[in-house]
Amino acid sequence: MFFGYMFVDVMSPLQSLVNTKLGWSPEAFGYYAGAEYMLNVFGFLILAGIILDKMGVRFTGTLSASVMFIGACIKLYAISSLFAGSAFDQWLSSWWVEMPGSAKLAAFGFTIFGCGCEMAGITVSKAIAKWFEGKEMALAMGVEMAIARLGVFAVLSLSPRLADWMGKNDPSVVPPVAFCTVLLLIGLICYVVFTFMDTNLDKQLGASANGEGEEEFKLSDVGGLFKSRLFWIIALLCVLYYSAIFPFQRFGTNMLQCNLHISETQAADLLRWFPIGALCLTPPLGYFLDRVGRGATMLMIGSLLLICCHLIFALALPAFPSQGLALATIIVLGISFSLVPAALWPSVPKVMDSRYLGSAYSLIFWVQNIGLFGIPIIFGAMLEASNQGVTDPTQYDYTNPMLLFAGLGIVALFFAIWLKVLDTRNGYGLDKPNIKSDNDAVRLDGEA
Numbered sequence: 001m002f003f004g005y006m007f008v009d010v011m012s013p014l015q016s017l018v019n020t021k022l023g024w025s026p027e028a029f030g031y032y033a034g035a036e037y038m039l040n041v042f043g044f045l046i047l048a049g050i051i052l053d054k055m056g057v058r059f060t061g062t063l064s065a066s067v068m069f070i071g072a073c074i075k076l077y078a079i080s081s082l083f084a085g086s087a088f089d090q091w092l093s094s095w096w097v098e099m100p101g102s103a104k105l106a107a108f109g110f111t112i113f114g115c116g117c118e119m120a121g122i123t124v125s126k127a128i129a130k131w132f133e134g135k136e137m138a139l140a141m142g143v144e145m146a147i148a149r150l151g152v153f154a155v156l157s158l159s160p161r162l163a164d165w166m167g168k169n170d171p172s173v174v175p176p177v178a179f180c181t182v183l184l185l186i187g188l189i190c191y192v193v194f195t196f197m198d199t200n201l202d203k204q205l206g207a208s209a210n211g212e213g214e215e216e217f218k219l220s221d222v223g224g225l226f227k228s229r230l231f232w233i234i235a236l237l238c239v240l241y242y243s244a245i246f247p248f249q250r251f252g253t254n255m256l257q258c259n260l261h262i263s264e265t266q267a268a269d270l271l272r273w274f275p276i277g278a279l280c281l282t283p284p285l286g287y288f289l290d291r292v293g294r295g296a297t298m299l300m301i302g303s304l305l306l307i308c309c310h311l312i313f314a315l316a317l318p319a320f321p322s323q324g325l326a327l328a329t330i331i332v333l334g335i336s337f338s339l340v341p342a343a344l345w346p347s348v349p350k351v352m353d354s355r356y357l358g359s360a361y362s363l364i365f366w367v368q369n370i371g372l373f374g375i376p377i378i379f380g381a382m383l384e385a386s387n388q389g390v391t392d393p394t395q396y397d398y399t400n401p402m403l404l405f406a407g408l409g410i411v412a413l414f415f416a417i418w419l420k421v422l423d424t425r426n427g428y429g430l431d432k433p434n435i436k437s438d439n440d441a442v443r444l445d446g447e448a
């Protein structure tokens with residue numbers, strides 16, 4: 001996940017470079033960013049969850065890491081000089097001309113990568129639930145997410161510098177993307193090593209061949225999930241919250257550059273503190289959740305902080321362009337980004353049965369991916385509409401698109417409050433500690 005998250009954001013700090021070097025407009029960049037989730041939205045994630053529940057974590061993890069690597073290679077080719085000016089490039093550029101050929105092919109590669117990355121995300125969550133059931137599961141998930149955030153921090157730091165590899169006068173998008181593609185191959189090898197460890201665990205536990213529990217997964221379980229109110233509240237909270245987080249990560253560098261009138265590298269250096277806040281706090285919050293609980297409360301506080309931060313970016317930063325204010329807001333947003341993921345993902349095994357946990361995660365990811373796919377496109381279009389006639393990509397006005405993020409946070413807060421009310425009323429155990437809650441949490445089977 002470390003290398004996967006690096007690849008996801010490798011182009012995020014290079015928005016103005018891809019604009020000048022590859023000719024991608026903000027709208028084209030928005031389409032490219034949303035492409036990561038396209039096939040997932042059109043059903044691949046649902047299939048991925050079924051594959052996971054049927055085939056187990058070893059097969060699905062190896063498959064997903066391979067798919068990520070293949071997608072990365074396609075994207076690397078799309079932005080390389082091998083592709084530029086080729087007959088394929090000319091043909092791809094000849095239709096839907098707002099989207100250059102390189103952007104179309106890179107978006108296609110990113111779509112393939114995105115299928116692998118999200119499939120890997122649900123596989124890792126299920127693997128952690130399997131390895132840490134009844135133990136420090138939230139801490140383990142927190143550490144996994146912290147490692148992923150470290151990847152974002154690393155790539156925001158490295159990407160602009162790797163782009164200057166050939167000298168500051170001739171920056172290029174290719175070195176950072178090539179570097180992260182090689183890392184994905186290393187990640188695939190690491191997962192293959194893990195499959196041997198997981199086989200050993202199964203031998204120790206005397207579990208079935210694919211490592212899942214005795215109860216068989218049934219396709220009807222997926223239908224049951226859709227009928228659950230609890231599932232929908234968690235999924236909608238997830239999509240609204242994350243739609244104001246990951247797309248922000250992609251556009252944040254340019255937003256800071258435009259508001260603070262600083263270079264791309266300086267802006268990326270500021271933004272990288274966002275995943276660092278999350279990196280430092282997610283594991284301790286997971287530890288707290290395992291022992292003390294308060295998951296539902298953490299979801300509410302995290303959503304509230306998100307709203308405050310995006311309102312500051314939208315309204316206060318353009319009026320008071322201070323790097324101190326930007327940094328403080330980024331750190332608070334990082335705290336929010338620890339509270340919600342630390343509480344959200346370990347809550348799922350508390351309320352859903354392990355035999356369809358893969359499908360539960362995949363359906364939540366699926367709903368989330370609809371937002372992650374659509375919001376960057378809407379955001380890019382709003383940015384373009386708010387900046388008619390602005391040709392310099394460092395002079396954009398980000399007020400309206402940032403208000404969109406704040407609006408998403410407000411609706412997310414509503415769902416977090418609803419979840420807290422239901423938890424208090426029905427005793428799902430979301431506010432209870434993980435380690436002790438196994439016996440008294442009400443699972444979805446009980447609710448439906």
Ligand SMILES: NCCCC[C@H](N)C(=O)NCC(=O)O
Nearest residue numbers: 008117121145246341365368
């Ligand atoms: N590709 C980056 C987005 C990952 C989305 C993924 N479905 C997810 O929500 N992961 C959990 C997290 O908090 O990162």
